[in-house]
Amino acid sequence: MTAEEIRAALEELRRSDLPTAGGRTLAYVYDSGLAEADALGREALAAYGGTNGLDPTAFPSLLAMESDLVGMAADLLSGPPGTVGTVTSGGTESLLLAVQTARDARPDVARPAMVLPTSAHASFHKAAHYFGVRPVFVDVDPTTGRAAAPAMADAITADTVVVVASAPSYAHGVVDPVPEIAAAAAARGVRCHVDACIGGWLLPYLRRDEPGRRPFAFDVPGVTSVSVDLHKYAYTPKGVSVLLHRTAELRRPQFFASAAWPGYTMLNSTLQSTKSGGPLAAAWAVTRFIGDDGYATLARQVRDGVAALVAGIEGVEHLRLLFPPESSLVALTADAAVDVFTVADELLSRGWYAQPQLRFGPFPASLHLSVSAATVPRLPEFLDALRSSVIAAAAAGPVTVDPQLTAALTSLDPGTLDDAGFDTLLQLAGLAGPDGPALPRRMALVNALLDVAPLAVREALLRGFLDRVSRPKRA
Ligand SMILES: Cc1ncc(COP(=O)(O)O)c(C=O)c1O
Structure with missing residues (x-):
């Protein structure tokens, strides 16, 4: 194929995808709405796409940028002096590594287990599956959707290598009681990981304006590690998360080295070995461009947008919020007259993507909305689309399965x-x-x-x- 044909084909292929800019895709993509930040991210991604994070001595630029990103994340998440971290490819890799590190820190435990709320991200299930750590699920409080700290404390045993909390949970957008959970873990000498993959770059800014919000990161005693994804609310191109540990000692079991083969000595901080420096460089560029003040502004924009969205949803017959949103995530459900999955289809036909969530335990089927800064100016348009989608879904009636x-x-x-x-x-x-x-x-x-x-x-x-x-x- 010629270069021109390839460009045309790539453009044509993209036509079937959800849009990544414009604020109409309310899951999977996070859009700052800042065209220059996006352009810088793309430039850095391309410029560093061929570099290899496998060997920091060969590509010291990557180590320098990683150090800057980890420092920025540690500042944001109240990491004390001595906090260390690693840039990973995403939330799932950060969580996999948090669990693997906790397991390998306890070779004395023959049958390692982790205690987690049923609302924790499915990446922890994957970690349990990959690393042979038994997941001990604790039901969340059905009225708040938050982890039930006393039940989690009761679930900790001599086999527990890590206890998990979310800030916030993806499906329901509520923040777990991190101080209580971390205190219970610390009392038993167990690690506590806070999954702030989706909230870690947003909640700290909201807390600056509303000091009444509860702490969830390293300012909570007993929290040993925190994950935060830059490809979510730091609005960087995909492929970047940071896993922070309170001390270098806590992180040590994360590293893998092998000299037991005839090739280069393998030394990895992540699951990947060869890894592109592109996403890391893009994250470095975008975070420096947007900066602390820029993120504070974007966070306020999202907070005000969520408030407007909540007010709008409350006025739509048949719809209700599953829980009052505590960050940028909204989960809505419908009464028996309306099928939420039909609402999602209707929204999509009007150019909006909302993510279906299947019923789970006491929670009904719902729609998930991740609100990005770029969505906020278009919320009146979204609410119009939502209202007409609900009317169409009510007219279509419930979906019945044979x-x-x-x-x-x-x-x-x-x-x-x-x-x-x-x-x-x-x-x-x-x-x-x-x-x-x-x-x-x-x-x-x-x-x-x-x-x-x-x-x-x-x-x-x-x-x-x-x-x-x-x-x-x-x-
Ligand atoms: C709370 C939380 N944890 C983990 C993840 C997994 O992140 P990723 O999709 O980047 O692997 C997500 C993704 O939405 C999340 O919201």
């Missing part, structure tokens, strides 16, 4: 879902295409199917789906 299909889903043994079984389910649901799943433009039925399925069946269906859509099409 009882035969519901029975098949609820009785399915997820361990035995093979290719043929998956095909049968696709056919029953009317989702079979010539090359695998034919996803409809409207997703309400697919979401309704997942919503009635038990958790393990949901997971089996999702894995089956990914398997099917990620098989290459070859001539």
